[in-house]
Amino acid sequence: MHILVGDTLLMKKPHPCGCNTFSVGRVGMDFRIRCTKCGREVMVPRGKVEKNIKRVLRNGIELNRQALMGNGENQEHA
Numbered sequence: 001m002h003i004l005v006g007d008t009l010l011m012k013k014p015h016p017c018g019c020n021t022f023s024v025g026r027v028g029m030d031f032r033i034r035c036t037k038c039g040r041e042v043m044v045p046r047g048k049v050e051k052n053i054k055r056v057l058r059n060g061i062e063l064n065r066q067a068l069m070g071n072g073e074n075q076e077h078a
């Protein structure tokens with residue numbers, strides 16, 4: 001799954017504050033994501049983040065699942 005720094009993740013499981021959107025601060029073995037409501041940062045293992053993602057927004061545009069799964073080709077058409 002191609003997640004980049006600066007992406008916004010909509011998670012299945014919300015933060016304790018009730019917000020389920022997080023911005024990505026760092027990617028790697030662990031992701032650092034920041035709750036967009038309360039600003040709290042959490043470190044989460046990559047596998048756990050990926051399982052928990054519902055949607056990904058990049059520059060305010062939702063990525064389609066094929067782009068996320070990285071099938072090789074970039075699909076530019078909306």
Ligand SMILES: [Zn+2]
Pocket residue numbers: 015016017018019035036037038039040
């Ligand atoms: Zn929060």
